[in-house]
Amino acid sequence: FLTGILSPGYCLSKCDLRGRMTTKIVIYESMLCGYCRAAKRLLDNKGWEYESIVVDGKPELFAEMEKKTGRNTVPQIYFDDTHVGGFDDMAEMDAGGELEQLYQA
Numbered sequence: 001f002l003t004g005i006l007s008p009g010y011c012l013s014k015c016d017l018r019g020r021m022t023t024k025i026v027i028y029e030s031m032l033c034g035y036c037r038a039a040k041r042l043l044d045n046k047g048w049e050y051e052s053i054v055v056d057g058k059p060e061l062f063a064e065m066e067k068k069t070g071r072n073t074v075p076q077i078y079f080d081d082t083h084v085g086g087f088d089d090m091a092e093m094d095a096g097g098e099l100e101q102l103y104q105a
Helices: 034-046 059-069 087-095 098-104
Strands: 025-029 051-054 076-079 082-085
Touching (some): 025 059, 034 087, 051 059, 087 098
Parallel strands (some): 025 051
Antiparallel strands (some): 076 082
């Protein structure tokens, strides 16, 4: 069904409703965690959307997070398939300009 040459800017995946490339951000978090709130605040201030996975009282989700990250603390943050780490890791990347680069990758 897609034949010929696609026009410049045509998006096949990772796009928002305006056709801009997007990065899927996922945060494993606890509702009682100050670092989790700080991580979400940083992302909110940038205007970036994210999926929040609350692990409180959900041992299967906590186990999933541990298996994926090798860590047992929250928050744990992913940009697409890249594990950023916790809030301190993300804040350090942001201060160095790396977070913006990762988001735009």
